Amino acid sequence: MIARAVAGRVQPPSTILGPGDDAAIVAAADGRIAASTDMLVHGRHFRLDWSSPVQIGRKAIAQNGADIAAMGAQCSGFLVSLGCPADTPVSVIDGINEGMWLEAAAAGSAVVGGDLVQSSDLVISITALGDLQGRAPVLRSGARVGDLIAYAGRLGWSAAGLALLLAGRVRTGHDLVLDAHRVPAPPYRAGVEAAEAGAHSLTDVSDGLCSDLGHIAVASGVGMVIDPERLVVPPELHSAATELGVDPVDWILTGGEDHALVGTFDGLGTIPQGWTVIGRVEDRDGGQARPVTVEGRIGSGRTGWTSFEST
């Protein structure tokens, strides 16, 4: 199976030694490597009855690649471990592998090593490696009072797709939203471009905008104020929300798993193309108690986005 998984695959120039020996060797030209790992479990992070094997493979890589982009780094290799029940069809393993290679290529990289074992659950564990290309990593702790908050990528799409799936509303008109849940589309390049533009802080939206901005706020000792007027609801989300009778802004504020990037930039500087400003960084001690505030929505009693208050 491992031989099948790597047969005919091409490695990028940064792969000094690909799969087949005891370890892979990846270039780390500036003398540092960024590395992040995540585990995905069937029934918890993905479902074979909701997603194709290719989509599952893509999601697993995307989720990890987004962590590298969130440091302002370029993905330079993925190591993948797959635990499969004994009765897993070969086509499922092949599909997951295919999806991993597709998404690794989308991130400008490749699968450089892996392992395949038997397990009860279908379990995917990925480690993503990244190249900082000489730049300082963009940390969660770098936000400063006066910064502008901006994001790149999609917000709320995955949550909308999940809501449709849970409600059994899988009709054709919602394809884009459903696929957004099945395969996130992290804006890999936007991470590098944010770092090049001197972003002060950066993370990816895995848990939800308010929650993940809360991580930056806490790490930086600042407060985040989101202006909901700046949150544009795409027609696809509007349509899904109308069908389900919910407020799409809740998906945007609290929906996870889209792996957008969110960060803060000097309020007097230039915001890179592709980034949308949605708020500002304020002094946490000077007027607001919560790490993240959404102007005009606190206390509205809406469900789904109050959890960030405890971040």
Next chain:
Amino acid sequence: MIARAVAGRVQPPSTILGPGDDAAIVAAADGRIAASTDMLVHGRHFRLDWSSPVQIGRKAIAQNGADIAAMGAQCSGFLVSLGCPADTPVSVIDGINEGMWLEAAAAGSAVVGGDLVQSSDLVISITALGDLQGRAPVLRSGARVGDLIAYAGRLGWSAAGLALLLAGRVRTGHDLVLDAHRVPAPPYRAGVEAAEAGAHSLTDVSDGLCSDLGHIAVASGVGMVIDPERLVVPPELHSAATELGVDPVDWILTGGEDHALVGTFDGLGTIPQGWTVIGRVEDRDGGQARPVTVEGRIGSGRTGWTSFEST
């Protein structure tokens, strides 16, 4: 749980950024990083009724660190993902974590990042990173006719311990052998020393001496001839074998999971201290058909070590 796992832990100087942000950053001073990943599943690679959580954590790190040593590299960081059933006692997670940190320290390194998720099985996935320190990696494909085969570390101990556990012979006299099964002791430094001494090929013994030497033989296009007279049976293995009525040399030739290192060295050069010569590399086309031959034992009909013939 993740905060508990990293609280109070000290990172080595090679860790530029430890756990807590989207990715860790590890030094890769010579512009390259070695990386290897393995997944371990409860009931298949370890058992909570046979091993303590600390031992399980150590084994998981050791197995991966050995892959780095087998490239001739120094371990420079471990990323760990843990999937746990919902009813896993916190003490088990704490123990596994403690074992991981202990073994990472034994390998001269530390845990630099990780993930914790819920799963049906207890699943551990590790990625080990390594520093080649300016040396060329020692590959499986580098063995040359005329080389001497040598190993460092323990051979057959884990298999002997497993045989005792399966037979229910867990009396005190076998502590060392039983513990060898629970926690392998890869000779991490020996990998670096072999590379420094100019070893031509290197791998770790995860499947068994004959099987893993077979990987070198096939990758290098050579034949391996083991002289069984050179295989010293330690008294602990002799005692366990006598109790079970088996030949301890079979454990040495075919027992996996000790993560000894085995490689080949120039036949006219110096073999580093700590390495034991056990055979020679021959021309595969010139007289022997099998990748690995054990002198005087082929055709003896013994079980347990013939499988390498199909490598």
